[in-house]
Amino acid sequence: MISAFTGTDVRAAEQPLLDPRSDGGAVLMQRAAHGLAAAIVSELRARGQRFAGSGVTVLAGKGNNGGDGLFAASFLARRGMRTTAVLTAGSAHTEALAAFTAAGGRVLILDSGSNAGSNAGNAEELAVLCAGDDVVIDAVLGTGARGGLRGAAAELVAALQELRPRLVVACDVPSGVDADTGEVHWPVLDAQLTVTFGGIKAGLLADPGEGCAGRVQLVPIGIESLLPAPVLRRFSTADLAALLPSPGRRAHKYSRGVLGVVAGSEKYAGAAVLSVHAAVVSGAGMVRYLGPAAVARQVLARTPEALWEGAGAEGANGSGGAWPGRVQAWLVGPGLDGAGQLENARDALAAALDGGQPAVVDAGALELLPDRCPPHWILTPHAGELSALLGRSEMPVTREDVESRPLHFVRLAAEHTGATVLLKGATTLVASPSGAVFSQSEGCPWMATAGSGDVLAGILGALLAQCAGPGMDDDGAFAALGVAPEDRWAALGAVAVSLHGLAGSAASGVSRARFDAGAGGGPVTALGIADAVSGVWAQIVADRL
Numbered sequence: 001m002i003s004a005f006t007g008t009d010v011r012a013a014e015q016p017l018l019d020p021r022s023d024g025g026a027v028l029m030q031r032a033a034h035g036l037a038a039a040i041v042s043e044l045r046a047r048g049q050r051f052a053g054s055g056v057t058v059l060a061g062k063g064n065n066g067g068d069g070l071f072a073a074s075f076l077a078r079r080g081m082r083t084t085a086v087l088t089a090g091s092a093h094t095e096a097l098a099a100f101t102a103a104g105g106r107v108l109i110l111d112s113g114s115n116a117g118s119n120a121g122n123a124e125e126l127a128v129l130c131a132g133d134d135v136v137i138d139a140v141l142g143t144g145a146r147g148g149l150r151g152a153a154a155e156l157v158a159a160l161q162e163l164r165p166r167l168v169v170a171c172d173v174p175s176g177v178d179a180d181t182g183e184v185h186w187p188v189l190d191a192q193l194t195v196t197f198g199g200i201k202a203g204l205l206a207d208p209g210e211g212c213a214g215r216v217q218l219v220p221i222g223i224e225s226l227l228p229a230p231v232l233r234r235f236s237t238a239d240l241a242a243l244l245p246s247p248g249r250r251a252h253k254y255s256r257g258v259l260g261v262v263a264g265s266e267k268y269a270g271a272a273v274l275s276v277h278a279a280v281v282s283g284a285g286m287v288r289y290l291g292p293a294a295v296a297r298q299v300l301a302r303t304p305e306a307l308w309e310g311a312g313a314e315g316a317n318g319s320g321g322a323w324p325g326r327v328q329a330w331l332v333g334p335g336l337d338g339a340g341q342l343e344n345a346r347d348a349l350a351a352a353l354d355g356g357q358p359a360v361v362d363a364g365a366l367e368l369l370p371d372r373c374p375p376h377w378i379l380t381p382h383a384g385e386l387s388a389l390l391g392r393s394e395m396p397v398t399r400e401d402v403e404s405r406p407l408h409f410v411r412l413a414a415e416h417t418g419a420t421v422l423l424k425g426a427t428t429l430v431a432s433p434s435g436a437v438f439s440q441s442e443g444c445p446w447m448a449t450a451g452s453g454d455v456l457a458g459i460l461g462a463l464l465a466q467c468a469g470p471g472m473d474d475d476g477a478f479a480a481l482g483v484a485p486e487d488r489w490a491a492l493g494a495v496a497v498s499l500h501g502l503a504g505s506a507a508s509g510v511s512r513a514r515f516d517a518g519a520g521g522g523p524v525t526a527l528g529i530a531d532a533v534s535g536v537w538a539q540i541v542a543d544r545l
Contacts, residue, residue, distance in 0.1 A: 001239050001481050003230035004439075005199040007143030007179030013198065013226035026095070028221050029064065032172075032197040033071030033096075035219030039195045040076065040135055040169055047167070052080035055133035059156070059189075060085050060092050061140040061175075067093030068197075069139025069171045070100040077103035084133065086110055086126055088140050088153040112152035123152050127159035136160065138189050139171035143201060148176040148185025158187040170194040173201055174212045181407050182209030190214070198223045202232040205439040206407040207427045232407075234439045235481075235494055237502070241544035242477045243495050244537060245283065245466040256285025257465030260309075260327035262341065262348045262365075263334040263454070269295045270526075271335025271363075271454045277303045278458025278530040279331065282499070283537070284465050288325060290344050327351075328468040329358045331461030333365030334454045342368070352377070358464040358489065361419070362457045367392075373419035375433050376489050378464070380422045380457060386413055411435060420489045422460075422497065424453060430493040434486050438494035442501030444521055446508040451526025452500075459533060460496035467492060502540075503532040 017024035044051045058073040060066035070085060070092060077083040083105040085092070090109055101107060108129075113121035130136050140153060149157055157175065170191035173179045177188060182203040192214040194204060198221045203209040205216075235243070247256055259279050264272025272291050276299050279287050287306045289299050296308040309325070330352045332345045345365050352359040358376040361369065366385055373379070381389055383402040386409060390397045393416055402409045402423075410423040414431040422430045427441040483491045505511050507528040510521025 001236065002200060002205070002234040004202040004205045004232040004234070005227055005230055006202055007173075009228055009231070010143060010179075010198045010201070010223070013223040013228075016226065017223065028197075028223070029067055029071060029096070031221040032068045032219060033075060035197065035221070036068060036072040036137070036169070036171055036195045037075040037079075039193065039217050039219070040072070040137070041079065043167065043169070043193055044134070049134065051076070053082070054135065055082040055084070056135040056137065057084045057086060057130040057133045058137040059130070059140050059153075059175075060087055060097075061142075061153075062087075062089040062091050062093070063142055063144070064093065065142030065171055066139050067096035068142075069137045070096035070105075072139075072171070073105060073137065074099040074103040077105055081135075082133075084108060084129070086130065086156070088156065110152050110156055121152050121155065123155035124159050127156055127163055130156075130160055131163035131165045133165070135167045135169060136165045136189070137169050137171055138175050138191060141175035142172050143179040145175070149187060154187055157189045161187055161189050167192055168214075170213065172196050173203060174209070177203050177209040177212055179203045181405060182206030183405050183408075184208045184212060188212045193217060195219055197221050199227050199230075202407070205232050205234055205427065205441075206429060207425055208404065210427045210441060232437050232439050233494075234441075235491075235498055237498075237540060237543070239481060240495060240498055241540050242480070243491070244499075244540060245463070246541070247283075251285075253285035254326060256283065257462065257468060258286045258288065258326050258328050259284045259331060259461045259465040260288045260290070260329070260348060261331045261458075261461065262290050262345045263331065263336070263457075264291050264295045264299070265335055265337035265341050266292055266294055267337045268335030269298050270451055272296075272299050273302050274451045274454040274526050274530060275331060275334045275458035275461070276306050277527070278455040278533065279462040279465075280305050280458075281530055281533045282459045282462035284462035287462075288327060290348070291341060292338075327357065329360075329461060329464035331360045331362070331457055332368075333360075333362035334457050336364030358468050360457050360461045360464060362453070369417065369419075373417050375418060375420055375486065376464075377419040378422055378430075378460060378489060378493050379413070379417065379419050380424060380453070380460070381413075382424045382453070386410070386421070386423055389413060390416070407437065411437060420493060422493045424456070428497045428501075430490045430497065432487040432490035434484070436484070436487040436490060438490055440494050440497040440501060442498050442511075443504045444501075444508050444510055446510075446521055446524050447501070447504035447529065449524065449526060452504070452529060455526050455530045456496065456500045458530070459500050460493060463492055463496050499533065499536065499540075500529065503536045504529045506536050507532040 058069040179201040194213040508521040
């Protein structure tokens with residue numbers, strides 16, 4: 001599991017080693033700089049590029065972040081690289097700058113033009129110079145910075161972003177990205193690689209910051225044992241292998257989990273087809289579908305294993321009572337339209353509430369929530385739906401607000417509703433009412449297609465059905481990964497998101513990492529994502545054997 005911390009937490013862990021009577025601070029900086037330099041050398045080698053004779057420019061701020069970058073550049077100079085430092089504040093870390101110049105580095109000063117009594121600075125000229133080098137190291141602002149770049153530094157970075165240097169490596173965090181929240185203060189120079197120190201920063205695993213960070217590489221510097229509990233966690237594929245449910249020898253369709261689904265309508269029949277099919281291929285022992293006859297025919301044509309429980313506007317069983325037959329978890333909401341389906345959705349949610357069963361609440365059903373939800377209900381909004389959800393509680397929040405600060409708002413929504421909240425996006429965040437948050441980002445951009453969210457809902461519903469009840473974690477898999485009992489529903493949501501993302505990438509023929517590195521992949525359909533689930537699941541499980 002990948003753990004992430006706030007910049008404040010990392011700085012607090014460093015503090016005991018920064019006693020001015022010792023050289024602890026210098027040791028930490030040297031470890032960070034060595035790690036940054038080594039990562040750059042490895043990246044150049046992976047790209048098939050010789051580093052001897054290559055050019056590297058470090059954008060150095062005046063603080064410790066700039067010192068890390070300057071020391072790293074001095075190490076690279078000794079490996080034969082041509083090195084240039086652009087001092088964005090006119091001064092820099094004294095010892096690091098001395099080491100850089102002693103290694104033969106060239107120093108340039110960013111000028112706003114005010115010193116010459118004119119408005120003509122040299123930001124654009126330096127941007128062209130920097131972009132011509134093989135590597136640009138962004139070491140302007142570190143984890144302690146508040147707000148973004150200003151003045152000439154902002155002009156330089158904005159110009160560089162337009163020129164798109166060959167390789168940008170961020171030192172600890174991209175300048176302008178909030179290390180704690182992932183909020184971005186523009187302009188930001190997008191990095192292909194971020195080398196971070198001591199602990200991965202939460203802002204590197206939450207959008208929009210993750211979108212600026214590229215691949216994240218952690219360099220240990222000796223403070224790791226002093227860090228507190230992580231504020232953000234991410235499952236690896238190895239973690240999925242331990243967490244995906246596996247049927248026992250004597251399993252049967254009821255023990256495998258029965259999922260009740262209220263989804264679709266004559267207008268949006270595809271939502272029911274996709275969510276039911278995704279649930280079946282994701283391991284549910286049985287899926288009971290409630291919806292109009294015309295939609296049910298399409299559902300059964302694609303997934304004959306499903307059961308149709310009828311339609312009717314009077315309630316989940318046509319008379320306002322409980323769902324017919326056994327149901328262990330619910331999926332309510334995709335493609336709802338019309339009075340009958342809305343009434344069925346209300347009855348299904350009431351049955352889940354009365355029966356203490358977990359539920360996936362998606363799309364149209366988000367408008368039917370009670371004032372307070374149980375934590376084993378997982379709400380699955382996108383940014384617009386989350387803003388509307390909070391807006392109904394007299395919290396004036398726009399979609400743009402959510403997209404700029406998703407980590408903040410997903411936590412707020414979980415706290416306010418009492419439910420687990422899964423906020424869909426390029427990076428999907430899953431927040432427990434306790435405040436714990438999981439972050440997953442395995443999908444590729446080709447998955448941004450109609451019906452993809454319905455497939456995710458079906459995958460999640462199937463996992464809830466298989467893991468429902470007091471024996472949800474009998475094998476201790478979640479506990480073994482340090483997941484508290486109250487956070488297991490959020491963890492299960494993260495598993496579903498990861499499986500969905502891996503299936504989409506498999507269907508597209510490109511992983512998220514390869515897409516970010518320039519491999520294109522190809523378009524996918526939502527049904528293609530669902531059809532890829534079983535193969536991805538089998539591969540994950542095979543890897544653990």
